[in-house]
Amino acid sequence: MTDTSSDATLCMPIEPQWNDIREGVRQVCDKFQNDYWMKLDAASEYPTAFVNALTEAGYLGCLIPEEFGGSGLPLSAGCAVLETIHETGCNAAACHAQMYTMGTVLKHGSDEQKKKYLPGIASGELRLQAFGVTEPTTGSDTTQLKTKAEKRGNKYVVNGQKVWTSRVMHSDLMLLLARTTPVEQVKRRTDGLSVFLVDLREAKGRGVEMKKIDAMINHNTCEVFFDNLEVPPDALIGEEGQGFKYILSSMNAERLLISAECLGDAKFFIRKATDYAKERIVFGNPIGKNQGVQFPIARAYAELQAAELLVHKGAALFEAGRDCGAEANMGKMLAADAAWKAAEACLQTYGGFGYAREYGIERKWRESRLYQTAPISTNMILAYVGQNILGMPRSY
């Protein structure tokens, strides 16, 4: 008989957890209503006041251990923060990476690096919320990335380009994945990549240039160009050549936190759509009386519930120190799908008014579409499930 006693640690929450945190986050978010986001969206500006308010309330440092000045809370608390932000109609994308990018430093950094950076990241004095992995010519094929860091004497010299590096203009530090050994010289293509913690305060204008991308959402995302950027050896995280493994090992936490945002988005859209469907009278009846209006909302709700279970299971596995790759990836896909279905149902329920910016629906609709593509596209998750879980042939 299979011993399932170890699953005793995997108590799935039946009621929402972290209610105090949710309430506190809601109070912060209440001060940032749709007109705030609408103005920033139109001007393509960074939500500084919102990020400062969350920082001051301590939410962005919640996952950093207490010994480094954070709150030392488990992943599910971080999920509760991000889910609530999105449930209220706000957007955590401007700062969510401050919560999880530090995971690579915490897990693989030296004691000196942890002491030097984590307290500042916990207090918000230092912003580590940019990570440069994606490149224009290689995209999802990360091991083929072209940015290289060559050891020259007592330093690394970085040349290359990243794309879609979000928040980099609002970050003091950036986690950079670069090739330190040419791909032709390594046994496995995942070898020879290294992670650096680049101090942008020193690097800007001295080998690093940034160009904002005019995008469909206000995401503060950039192209970043490296031209003979000199990086000191103590910027290297962990062992040279092991960077791919380090980035991968932080991805489950990132996927689960992003899934929580998607759950929040789905809840926002379902609440908005339901309220509007009950209030809006057409042909003498509330539109929600029509099953053509009601059922897409009901289906989105059912799909949200299912996605939520898988995301909670992933977080419980993560907190128990168990492998959660499958749950984190599938949870992200299902939560992103639930959010998108809810977004579509909501926009359709609002009819023409869904297109009026003052209602905030079209902005959230555009924002929630992102999670079909980033931080990992749906196809890559399906490839992971097909290949890594079900053992079918690899497409790449």
Ligand SMILES: Cc1cc2nc3c(=O)[nH]c(=O)nc-3n(C[C@H](O)[C@H](O)[C@H](O)COP(=O)(O)OP(=O)(O)OC[C@H]3O[C@@H](n4cnc5c(N)ncnc54)[C@H](O)[C@@H]3O)c2cc1C
């Ligand atoms: C707003 C925004 C913010 C982002 N922020 C960051 C960031 O901060 N840092 C960072 O490093 N990156 C960031 N990204 C990049 C993001 O992670 C990538 O866009 C995403 O991983 C997809 O890569 P790509 O755009 O290069 O698509 P490509 O790799 O070019 O793929 C294009 C399409 O082809 C599909 N495809 C490719 N290969 C296969 C295959 N073998 N089987 C099936 N389908 C396949 C993909 O799923 C995708 O739909 C961001 C992107 C956006 C849009």
